[in-house]
Amino acid sequence: MKKVLFTTVLFLTACAVSAQESVVKEAKSAKSDPVKAAQIIEPALVDPSTANDPETWKLAGDFQKAIYDEENMKLYLPGGQADTSKLYNSLVKMFEYYTKCDEVEQAKVKSGELKKPKLRKKLSKTLATVRPNLTNGGSDAYNSGNYANALKFFGLYVDAAENPMFEEEDAVKNDTLTPLIACYAALAANSLNDKDAVVKYATVGKSHKEEGYRALMCLAEAYGKGENPDSTQWLATIKEGTERFPSQEYFIGNLMDYYIQKGRIDDGLTEIDQVLAKNETPYFLYVKGVLQYEKKDYDAAIATFNSIIAKNSDFVAEAYSKIGDCYFFPAQVIVEENSKISMDDPKYAANEAKIKEYYEKARPNYEKAKELKPDNRQLWGQYLLNIYWKLNKAEYDALEKELTM
Structure with a gap:
């Protein structure tokens, strides 16, 4: 019984091999219609009995090349309408099949089944010729x-x-x-x-x-x-x-954010000065001003932001906003202090006067930022609202209404 089963298995295996070889032959006979031939040969590309033969992959690549050549020719004919999807799809498959053909052939050379590769030179030359068109296919796909x-x-x-x-x-x-x-x-x-x-x-x-x-x-x-x-x-x-x-803002901005998060402000200032020595732009000046602001060196930061404003180029609204910050946020420290002491304390009144002084200095800078970039409320919105609450109730009411619209 075991012998009969074994014989049956051998018979079925032989039939499978014969079937795949038949598929290859059928594909060859249909080569005048490469689209049809390409469909016929597909099962042979996954069956080990034929997929381990480099000629199978070469034949599959040949069909794709024929499809590609036919569509590519239409691009150069007067009134020709090429199917670019078909063109690029066959180009990719040609590349994949010829490359696989070489891979299988090289494996046979390495195992000693073949003395030397026979197909590499021709296939590599073919692919080198069509390779530039991969960029066109990629560009079309990316743009879509x-x-x-x-x-x-x-x-x-x-x-x-x-x-x-x-x-x-x-x-x-x-x-x-x-x-x-x-x-x-x-x-x-x-x-x-x-x-x-x-x-x-x-x-x-x-x-x-x-x-x-x-x-x-x-x-x-x-x-x-x-x-x-x-x-x-x-x-x-x-x-x-x-x-x-060094001229790309993305890298400098991210690096400076990293230094700020890590509390390495001095490292950031050293690096941004080196950058500015080679390429002084409004953005890089703005980055330096922000670092100075984070260091609480407000006078230096204001001087840097004013140099941006003087250039009258980019980041002017942002510079005005940060100058406002240089007055507004020190005022918040005093506001916090006042929240912890009695209103009868003489220091409370002195602090209130200082808060108003800071707010008066911050106010025109936020207002200028609002004038320059009215849609960017992050630059001025809540800060001005807070200042108006302290200095001018009518302006507060008007701005509050504007911000809720």
Whole structure:
């Protein structure tokens, strides 16, 4: 009985192998219709009896190449209407199938089943020729919000540069465009919250001289958010960004926030002075003023904010608001003190006078911020309301009504 069962199993296995070989033959006979042939051969790509044959993958790639060539030709014909979805889909599959073909063939060479690869040179040359079109497919997908497809296209482009299959293809191996496309891959991965892909592609993309900052931003986001943020890697990435792209506000702003949170104000001031020595912008001056404010060096902060106002460029409303803060918040310390002493205490009256003095100095600065940016109520809203409550009840009523509208 055991012998009969064993024979049956062998028979069924032989039938399965024969069936998949038949699928390959049927696909070959349908090659004049590559779309149909591509559908026919699909089962052979997952069955071990045929999937371990490099010729199976080459044939599947050939069908995709035929589909791609047909649609690509329409782009150059007068009045031609190419199906770009079909075009780019076949391009991706061609890349995947030819790459898999090389992988299977190399495995057979390594095992001794084949003496040397026969297909790599031709396939790598074919893929090197069509590879630039992956960027077009990626751009179309990204612009339409299909970030998964964008990542697939851009990723294939970047991955090719490290694939041994292309070691003799200088156009791929020495492609200076690779870091730029890696930036785009990182952006797509960031939109998908795919941390692993962000790290993979941003690590390549950050080397691009002009656009590398985008990759570093994505890398910082990946390390800084999620269930398991990596504060060490985040800080290293932010610092790398400030060094390599000192004009990018994102890195300086985040680094200064870090110094403030950690109470390392002096470290922040030292670093921002170094930045300002190379590139003085209103934003970087504003950052310095905020650090001085956090240090409670109010006179120095006011001087820095006034230098921003004098430039009459960006961050003027913010500078006026922070000057207001330099008077308003010291007043709050006195308000807190007065809440703990008797109104009959002579110090209470002296404190009240000081509060009003600070409020009078803060008031015109918040009002100027309101004039410049009436929609940004965070700059002036509650502060002015508090000041008007103390100084002018009519103005308080009017502003309270405005803020509730």
